[in-house]
Amino acid sequence: MAEKKLFKSRDFIVVLDFGSQYNQLIARRVRECNVYCEIHPHDTPLSKLREMNPSGVILSGGPASVYEPGSPTVSKGLFRMGIPVLGICYGMQLMAKVLGGEVIGGEKREYGRTEMHVRVPSAIFEGLNPQLICWMSHGDIVKSPPPGFEMVASTLNTPVAAMSHRGGRLHAVQFHPEVVHTPWGIDLLRNFLYKVCRCEGLWTMGNYIDYMVKDIRRTVKRDKVVCALSGGVDSVATAVLVHRAVPEQLSCVFVDHGLLRKGEAEQVVRTFKHNFKMRLQHVDARERFLGKLRGVIDPEEKRRIIGNEFIRVFEEVSEQFGDVKFLAQGTLYPDVIESMTAGTGKSATIKTHHNVGGLPEEMRFKLIEPLRFLFKDEVRILCEKMNMPTEIVWRQPFPGPGLAIRIIGEVTEERLRILKEADAIILEEFRNANLMREIWQAFAVLPAIRSVGVMGDKRSYEYPIVLRAVTSQDGMTADWAKLPHDFLERLSNRIVNEVDGVNRLLYDISSKPPSTIEWE
Numbered sequence: 001m002a003e004k005k006l007f008k009s010r011d012f013i014v015v016l017d018f019g020s021q022y023n024q025l026i027a028r029r030v031r032e033c034n035v036y037c038e039i040h041p042h043d044t045p046l047s048k049l050r051e052m053n054p055s056g057v058i059l060s061g062g063p064a065s066v067y068e069p070g071s072p073t074v075s076k077g078l079f080r081m082g083i084p085v086l087g088i089c090y091g092m093q094l095m096a097k098v099l100g101g102e103v104i105g106g107e108k109r110e111y112g113r114t115e116m117h118v119r120v121p122s123a124i125f126e127g128l129n130p131q132l133i134c135w136m137s138h139g140d141i142v143k144s145p146p147p148g149f150e151m152v153a154s155t156l157n158t159p160v161a162a163m164s165h166r167g168g169r170l171h172a173v174q175f176h177p178e179v180v181h182t183p184w185g186i187d188l189l190r191n192f193l194y195k196v197c198r199c200e201g202l203w204t205m206g207n208y209i210d211y212m213v214k215d216i217r218r219t220v221k222r223d224k225v226v227c228a229l230s231g232g233v234d235s236v237a238t239a240v241l242v243h244r245a246v247p248e249q250l251s252c253v254f255v256d257h258g259l260l261r262k263g264e265a266e267q268v269v270r271t272f273k274h275n276f277k278m279r280l281q282h283v284d285a286r287e288r289f290l291g292k293l294r295g296v297i298d299p300e301e302k303r304r305i306i307g308n309e310f311i312r313v314f315e316e317v318s319e320q321f322g323d324v325k326f327l328a329q330g331t332l333y334p335d336v337i338e339s340m341t342a343g344t345g346k347s348a349t350i351k352t353h354h355n356v357g358g359l360p361e362e363m364r365f366k367l368i369e370p371l372r373f374l375f376k377d378e379v380r381i382l383c384e385k386m387n388m389p390t391e392i393v394w395r396q397p398f399p400g401p402g403l404a405i406r407i408i409g410e411v412t413e414e415r416l417r418i419l420k421e422a423d424a425i426i427l428e429e430f431r432n433a434n435l436m437r438e439i440w441q442a443f444a445v446l447p448a449i450r451s452v453g454v455m456g457d458k459r460s461y462e463y464p465i466v467l468r469a470v471t472s473q474d475g476m477t478a479d480w481a482k483l484p485h486d487f488l489e490r491l492s493n494r495i496v497n498e499v500d501g502v503n504r505l506l507y508d509i510s511s512k513p514p515s516t517i518e519w520e
Contacts (some may be wrong), residue, residue: 008342011199013037014054016044018062018090020511023335024476025178026058026088029373033190034201038373039073041071046081056197061176065105065140066090067445069317074098086124086189089138092163092172099146099170109156110136113181115155117467122152122164123195124362134161135181138174171196180184184237205382209241212370216245219369221274223325226311226318229280231256231268232328233395234371235385236276241370243278244386251279251321251327255313258286259402259411261427262420275389280318285313293411299347299520302411306401314363327365329482331372331381334475376475397439397475405520409448413499414462419446421499422465429491430469439471439481444495445508445519453503455496462503464497469507470517478512 015026017039035055042059048510049057057078064071072331076098079085085097093103118130133157142160145151149170153162162173171192193199227239229252254272256265270280292305292346311327318324371379376397383393399405403423406436407415423444430442445466453460467488492505506517 004333011035012052013056013058013193013197013199014049014052015039015058015060016042016074016091018042018060018094019064020061020088020090022176022178023060024375026060026372026474027185027333029178029189030058030472031203031375031378032186032194033193033199033351034182034203035193035199036203042074042105046075046077049083054083055199056086056192058192059085059087059172061089061091061137065135066093066103067140070510073201074308078214079170082169084192084398086192086196087172088178089176090234093140093142095170095172096142096146096149096160096163099132099149101146101149102143103140104143106139106141106157109139110155110157111138113134114158114175115162116153116154116175117155117163120144120152120289122163122171124164124173124191125152125162126195128184128187132184133182134175134177134185135179136175141174142172158267168450169196185337195438204380206447208374209244209382209385209481212241213245216242216368216370219368220246220326222250224305224321225250225326225328226314226321226365227252227328228330229268229272230330230398230400231264231272231395232330232398233330233383233386233392234376234379236272236388236392237379237386238328238330238370239278239367239385240276240386240388242368243276243519247278251281251318251324253281253317255283255285255310255312257289257309257402258416258489259289259306259404260274261403262424271389271392275392281317281319282407283313286310286311290411290413295410297410300378302404302520306404310400311365314424318365323367326368328368331369333371333373336372377473378394394437396436396443399518405518406443407446407448408519415446415448418463418465418499418501419444422446422495422502424496425498426467426491429487433487435481435483435487438471440478441517442467442469442481443480444468451504455503460503462501464504464506465499466506466519467491468507468517469514472512472517475517476512478517480509480511483507 012386013030013035017023023039027037027039063227095104114134114136116132121165141158145160145163149163149165151160152164155161158174164171177188225242227242229235229239233307238250272280289309292309296302302402380393401417426442426444446470450461451464452483469481470478471481495505497500
């Protein structure tokens with residue numbers, strides 16, 4: 001919905017996706033420079049790129065080797081369009097190969113922090129020190145740049161760590177400027193955006209709000225909209241945006257599927273009615289969803305069932321509001337990225353999000369997704385711009401399928417009860433310790449296994465609870481939270497003593513990647 005309007009802005013960068021795990025970080029860093037950015041498949045036709053009219057193009061990294069049969073590539077015409085291009089890692093090797101340079105397998109792989117020296121002045125290194133620490137992750141190297149290019153920087157094992165075309169539009173780097181391990185990387189990206197692409201840095205959340213309100217009005221016209229409200233920051237932000245655009249045409253529906261945290265359904269209704277003057281329909285569908293999930297173990301099937309059932313509930317409820325044409329939901333960019341391959345054929349589907357890949361093939365609604373191109377932290381900035389209450393803005397992310405994907409195995413009433421009680425204790429202790437703003441998410445997971453314990457001098461055979469607590473900026477990458485041992489001990493004592501059916505607490509110390517934040 002938003003694409004056509006946003007493409008008309010000159011401050012717009014396209015990232016062509018070659019399967020790198022860092023693609024989302026590239027987009028995030030570009031947006032931090034107040035320049036709008038989207039990720040598109042590497043094989044996006046040149047005609048579509050011309051139609052988008054971007055200020056510049058960034059070629060991402062990727063796992064392939066450019067000299068392997070079937071490796072992803074681009075047309076030489078991309079570099080003749082007059083649009084500035086920055087190649088990163090695989091993107092640099094591809095630029096070199098397509099334009100006549102030589103790429104070979106390096107004698108030594110180069111991974112991690114690496115010392116690099118800038119040898120020749122270049123616009124992308126302007127204002128930076130000649131000796132820098134960067135983050136490398138590659139096996140192949142550019143042995144010789146294409147005609148018209150010159151070597152700009154080198155490392156001990158990589159003779160061409162950066163190269164620039166003498167015409168000033170084409171640049172490439174072997175390292176990853178988008179990761180935090182290249183601390184000055186955002187300065188290089190800023191140089192590319194402002195000095196090479198001539199961006200003005202006009203993209204802000206304030207502008208995005210204006211774009212979306214106008215675009216929703218143009219899309220909806222006089223038709224009615226029903227908004228899927230979960231109580232989370234994403235769905236509430238969606239409701240507020242749609243309400244600003246077409247206040248008299250909007251009705252919000254909150255579906256209690258029985259998979260929410262303890263007391264959450266009541267809290268959502270109370271908070272929403274207190275803070276927002278919108279129509280809200282509360283639907284109790286707990287028995288309906290639990291019935292559909294009975295006997296289901298596969299997490300992808302859980303997501304599909306929940307996504308499909310959501311739509312069916314909305315279709316039934318919307319009949320009360322007359323002829324409703326549109327469904328508004330709080331889909332985020334990471335939802336789209338993780339649910340799909342981005343068209344590269346090289347990136348794997350991580351998991352199906354219930355509001356993306358979990359939607360039924362046939363439904364009578366047209367979708368409105370005003371947050372579809374935003375990351376979570378950007379949504380929070382947007383909400384603050386719209387003066388939304390702090391308790392909503394900083395509510396922790398909670399998956400649409402709810403506790404169904406935090407129970408590893410079949411969802412039963414007993415397991416839901418145990419998980420809700422344990423999760424409530426975790427959230428209470430995190431609040432009491434003033435840790436809620438320091439972490440991205442903290443929650444309980446219930447694996448459908450039992451282990452032996454000793455309680456009251458008797459043998460117990462009960463469930464474990466897994467504590468998952470992570471720190472993150474946007475949810476695309478995350479690290480496990482380094483919690484104090486006395487805090488963990490207090491949590492363990494409370495959960496084992498207070499939650500009937502649990503005899504041990506485990507702490508997940510995995511980062512994302514290789515793990516995901518949720519277990520399913």
